[in-house]
Amino acid sequence: MGFLNDIEPLKQTALTELKAAPDLAALEQTKGAWIGPNGKFTALMKQLGTLSKEEKPAAGKLINAAKVELEAALASRREELELKAALPKEPTDFTLPGRRRALGKLHPLTQVTDDIVRAFRKIGFAVADGPEIEDEYHCFDALNTPADHPARDSQDTFYLNTTDKRLLRTHTSSVQIRVMEKQAPPVRIIVPGRVYRRDNADATHNPTFHQIEGLYVDKNVTVGDLKGTVEFVFRELMGSDVKIRFRPHYFSYTEPSYEIDFTNALVKKMGKDWLEIAGCGMVHPQVFETVGYDPEVWTGWAFGFGIERIAMLRYGINDIRLFYENDVRFLKQF
Numbered sequence: 001m002g003f004l005n006d007i008e009p010l011k012q013t014a015l016t017e018l019k020a021a022p023d024l025a026a027l028e029q030t031k032g033a034w035i036g037p038n039g040k041f042t043a044l045m046k047q048l049g050t051l052s053k054e055e056k057p058a059a060g061k062l063i064n065a066a067k068v069e070l071e072a073a074l075a076s077r078r079e080e081l082e083l084k085a086a087l088p089k090e091p092t093d094f095t096l097p098g099r100r101r102a103l104g105k106l107h108p109l110t111q112v113t114d115d116i117v118r119a120f121r122k123i124g125f126a127v128a129d130g131p132e133i134e135d136e137y138h139c140f141d142a143l144n145t146p147a148d149h150p151a152r153d154s155q156d157t158f159y160l161n162t163t164d165k166r167l168l169r170t171h172t173s174s175v176q177i178r179v180m181e182k183q184a185p186p187v188r189i190i191v192p193g194r195v196y197r198r199d200n201a202d203a204t205h206n207p208t209f210h211q212i213e214g215l216y217v218d219k220n221v222t223v224g225d226l227k228g229t230v231e232f233v234f235r236e237l238m239g240s241d242v243k244i245r246f247r248p249h250y251f252s253y254t255e256p257s258y259e260i261d262f263t264n265a266l267v268k269k270m271g272k273d274w275l276e277i278a279g280c281g282m283v284h285p286q287v288f289e290t291v292g293y294d295p296e297v298w299t300g301w302a303f304g305f306g307i308e309r310i311a312m313l314r315y316g317i318n319d320i321r322l323f324y325e326n327d328v329r330f331l332k333q334f
Helices: 002-020 024-035 040-050 056-086 108-122 173-182 223-238 265-269 285-291 307-315 320-324
Strands: 187-196 208-218 243-251 254-263 275-283 299-306
Touching (some): 002 040, 002 056, 040 056, 108 187, 108 208, 108 307, 173 208, 173 285, 173 299, 208 223, 208 307, 223 254, 223 275, 223 307, 265 307, 275 285, 275 307, 307 320
Antiparallel strands (some): 254 275, 275 299
């Protein structure tokens, strides 16, 4: 009878250890200690052969019942621990919207912007952003644009009816100033975003459009660095047959300043030899002094171009207004 009396206490001890296993590895160890090939209950079953014929049936029944109970406890604890292991380690907000299959397609301007950003990221540029509602200081003053400059006239710029003369930014260059005010050199950023100008809507002009600005500031930066960057980006966007040329120009915030022309098979198809695509130049020393950079130590270049212009060339679109009419027949082609 001593053999039969050992079964229940052993079972209770085994149940306690199985339910207390802290993780799946510990649970497997506990399983092996009790019902594995060398487990304590396995050893009890091996002792059945030493019992008399009268004791064997009762003992076998008790051991089998105990083993079934232990296996059930094992399965239950394993399920609990697997669920625990599958849960996120950090708290999760289950009220957030669930994932769903994306509907529709990316707008052609979004597609082109993504491609431009991807090209710049390949050569180490970070993306910066800034407000579309700007002040005159960041949009004009800090960029060496004097108060009597035509770009600041209300015929060219959208001013808001506020006491501090807020305006809709006319270029993304204002973000250059905001970044340089907060960050010491070197700086290597691009700034894609929407801008606003008082351009009458026609096939090639729109009161709102998108620009991307590039800025690189470091020691010993030259026009050669600028030309190499421009060539790389436009070959990524428009094909390996792209050729670039610089023409002297004037911008108040760069010196020297250039217009960028490019040519490739698309331009030739339009019946032209070269097409103006962007403006650029070396950052004016006055701009550096305004943001607290020493122009004797740091040099840099900046350039900007319209995203719509790139999209029109890539896709053979001859009217900029098509991007903003939300005509599904047009948009679904992309």
